[in-house]
Amino acid sequence: MAAFIRLILFLLIAEALFYLLLRVYLRSLRRERLEETWDQRHPAMPGNTPARREFVRRSMIGFDKTLKSRLLLLVFVLPNLAIMGIIYWVNWQ
Amino acid sequence: MHYLKVAVGVLFGIAVFLFLDYALPSKNTVRITNTYNRLTSVTPSNAIFYASDNTGTVENAQGQRDVRFIETVRPNGKVFVYRNEDTGWIWPPYFKYDSANLQAEATNLQSGRDNPQWVSVTAYGWRMAWLSTYPNAVSIDTLAGPDERPRNWAASIVCIVLLALLALFWRMWAQFQERGLSGWRRKP
Numbered sequence: 001m002a003a004f005i006r007l008i009l010f011l012l013i014a015e016a017l018f019y020l021l022l023r024v025y026l027r028s029l030r031r032e033r034l035e036e037t038w039d040q041r042h043p044a045m046p047g048n049t050p051a052r053r054e055f056v057r058r059s060m061i062g063f064d065k066t067l068k069s070r071l072l073l074l075v076f077v078l079p080n081l082a083i084m085g086i087i088y089w090v091n092w093q
Numbered sequence: 094m095h096y097l098k099v100a101v102g103v104l105f106g107i108a109v110f111l112f113l114d115y116a117l118p119s120k121n122t123v124r125i126t127n128t129y130n131r132l133t134s135v136t137p138s139n140a141i142f143y144a145s146d147n148t149g150t151v152e153n154a155q156g157q158r159d160v161r162f163i164e165t166v167r168p169n170g171k172v173f174v175y176r177n178e179d180t181g182w183i184w185p186p187y188f189k190y191d192s193a194n195l196q197a198e199a200t201n202l203q204s205g206r207d208n209p210q211w212v213s214v215t216a217y218g219w220r221m222a223w224l225s226t227y228p229n230a231v232s233i234d235t236l237a238g239p240d241e242r243p244r245n246w247a248a249s250i251v252c253i254v255l256l257a258l259l260a261l262f263w264r265m266w267a268q269f270q271e272r273g274l275s276g277w278r279r280k281p
Binding site: 003004006007021022024025028029031032083086087089090091092 | 148181182183186187188189190191194231232247264265268269272274
């Protein structure tokens with residue numbers, strides 16, 4: 001039983017770490033795309049201006065509610081499903 | 094310096110290959126000839142090639158375990174011995190705790206040379222005679238004949254997933270190098 005609890009604990013830690021890394025990565029991609037959008041719309045204001053920063057900040061507000069951001073929670077589901085699958089195939093087949 | 098880097102890279106590649114070769118399941122077409130359990134001494138030198146202790150096999154004061162074994166013969170006539178141990182909830186992640194059932198299945202599938210019943214044994218690990226290590230059998234499937242070689246889907250899928258993860262981490266690292274964590278500590 002102790003081993004089982006330890007497994008759950010380590011799995012949760014690994015999943016949380018992976019979730020954070022993926023979240024940072026996805027947000028970084030989104031910001032980059034927003035900056036490019038701004039640069040295309042305002043060719044007269046090149047570079048990292050306060051206006052662009054404000055645009056990116058406001059565009060990022062709803063990011064946690066997007067489908068992509070919610071699908072990220074699968075990080076906490078898929079490995080557990082895989083483990084259950086392994087348990088089934090190893091012990092009940 | 095350049096040669097040192099190359100050498101370290103090659104050694105790392107070999108280590109990764111050996112690790113995957115040890116931990117991933119492999120399938121062998123064999124005929125089961127005998128099943129038994131025997132007191133086996135698990136010494137510090139070969140302990141990592143056995144299941145972690147306290148997972149199902151009891152270890153006595155002399156460091157011996159009553160390990161189940163499955164003796165088999167390959168189609169080419171060479172013999173191969175598997176052990177059959179629970180892995181429990183610990184490494185390697187097979188979560189196997191049905192070794193008693195597997196042993197019963199193996200005993201049931203025993204066959205002689207005259208009327209052979211070929212089976213495919215899925216196992217992980219290495220047989221190293223000088224260290225007394227045996228691959229751990231995970232599952233047994235019956236086959237029609239000695240020439241049948243079922244595809245090893247499990248290992249293929251794990252390899253594909255690992256490659257995809259490697260590609261993902263490579264992309265993440267590239268993005269980090271390009272932009273850092275600037276999105277976090279931005280102050281106007």
